Amino acid sequence: MRYWLMKNEPTCYSLDDLKRDGSYVWDGVRNYQARNLMKEMKVGDRVLYYYSNANPTGIAGVAEIIKAPYPDPSQFKSASEYFDPKATIENPRWTAVDVGFVEKFEEVISLHELKNDPFFDDMIVTKKGVRLSVQPVSEKHFKRVIKMSTQ
């Protein structure tokens, strides 16, 4: 099993929304590096659900991959804001996955907390200037985050 971190704005789609809906189509990723990482995802992988543009920003809980990567349907829909005229059914360009709800932390583990702990120095999300919306997470970082959430 692998671990990931995915960013979303809570005003756009929050963990509460995911808990209510049960599943969510994670589409609209239009960054090649993020897409390539999504292609590596497997059913059962765990995802740290990260709130960006929030107060505070940080990790709000855990989701899991419940559907393996597949062509992002929104790239073919001309009415969609994510429409990509260069993508075709035969040659899709972008990838989506479905995620399911696992847990919501009592409190968001803020980016500030992560940055203040040297343990997370080599975690991508704490690095300055990295805007990647999908990131791989090491097992040790994932487990430490889970541990922090229960304290």
Added chain:
DNA sequence: GCCAACGTTGGC
């Protein structure tokens, strides 16, 4: 293939 101009992300 370089690189300037432009668009986007995301913390603050």
Added chain:
DNA sequence: GCCAACGTTGGC
């Protein structure tokens, strides 16, 4: 809402 730091586009 500002703006730094990226990524992408497109002319050449």
